[in-house]
Amino acid sequence: MTTFYLWVVWDLKSSLFSIDLTWNVGLDSRISHTLSVVFITVTLYWIDRTTEYRNRLDHLWQIQLSDEQTEAETMLRVNNMLLENILPAHVVQVYLDLNRPIDELYYEKYENVAVMFASLTDYKLGVEDDSDLSDKFVLRILDEVISDFDRLLLTGASIYKVEKIKMADWTYMAACGLDPNRRESMDSSTFESSADRRQNSPYNRALVLTMVEFAAAMMKQLKNFNRGSFQSFEGLNLRIGISNGEVAAGVVGSLKPLYDIWGNAVNMASRMDSTGEAGRIQVTENTALLLDSCGVLTLYRGETFVKGPGYIKTYFVPLDENFNLIKKEQSSEYYNSLADRKRYYSVRDDSSDVSYETAPKSTQFTAHDRNYFVPKSTYNVYHNDRYSDSSDDETQVDETEVHEAQDDDTRSNDRSVLDEEVFEEDCDLSDDCTLSTITSGSTNSSDTISEPIVLETKC
């Protein structure tokens, strides 16, 4: 193009460039014009090359930047994931806040939290002579079981999250209600006093129910594990204790932070576990009363000695053969279905004239005509190849076996054992007296537990 233009300037239109004396002093105008054109061309070319170079550089920087951004996001996600594994999600957000002073203490106080201690029992895992192998074996079993329990934390339909606190030895500690943003819904019409409202609120009932549901799901999960396990160890069992009440929570340690909870509810949950029975969920009276308000059957165990407060009333939360909670009105059917019903303590259903006892209505709470209940576990119990040989038909719990094993448990501090022995002696339980007492209040067998009810709308 430039060459053509110069050809025009020098050959075709040379006369046009011969008369200008002003601009081209001492220089042939064609030469000066040519120089101008060449200069402009070179300048434009240089600008073009520079722009292209810059564009290319920008493009490369953008690629590099997006790679670095992706890497940073991945690292952030990994960091969050690691942090969330050791701290609850809402605490992680506090710790990720860069403006937060490093040495600031993190502390929370809750009016009501449901706390669970679940201890693995009956483990006879020392199958190897070599202690190293044995240790590895124990670790593998523990890892598999605890991983299965951890998976349960991610399932469940309740809006209230169950938070794993820690593993201590063979005990799994979890809590429900550790949410600083929680808001209690007030349906004050059903409560006589503000104390009642605080204790027996829908929110508190939902927390306790979620925790007990989680405990039941753990038991089901462990049963699946035991059945699917081809290892040469005798099946594991779970002994679960649950309580609820005021709890303080906080993070201890800055380099290796640990979120932990303290308070009477925690101590009592631990005691409910340590004084409980393998294969059963033991709860304190206040927890039993909340469950009772939800329409869940609880069984009065008796007065159990607990270090500190002394003898206190404790309750078992029975489960059906599919590890679901049992409705209060289904109690008769439940007892009829038990192979060794004589082991269970006296039960009274308020809605009938039967002389057995569920968690008694305490003066502390107002009786409700409504029943709040989540009948079927919403926890997604994990099945994998290990459990592929499992079938629901095999899931029938051999209650007799379980309780025979439990008979061997040392429960020297439990006065109810004495009560039970007296009960058995008096009643000589092949006798039908208990059976007739129980069945006199039997409910319609077609009234089975069926549809899952969404927790937050019911409680």
Ligand SMILES: Nc1ncnc2c1ncn2[C@@H]1O[C@H](COP(=O)(O)OP(=O)(O)OP(=O)(O)O)[C@@H](O)[C@H]1O
């Ligand atoms: N945050 C926690 N983590 C683990 N266990 C806890 C926690 N808080 C309390 N416990 C357990 O609850 C139980 C009851 O605690 P409490 O303070 O009533 O008794 P204690 O006299 O310290 O107990 P003990 O001497 O029997 O261990 C204890 O065994 C304790 O280990």
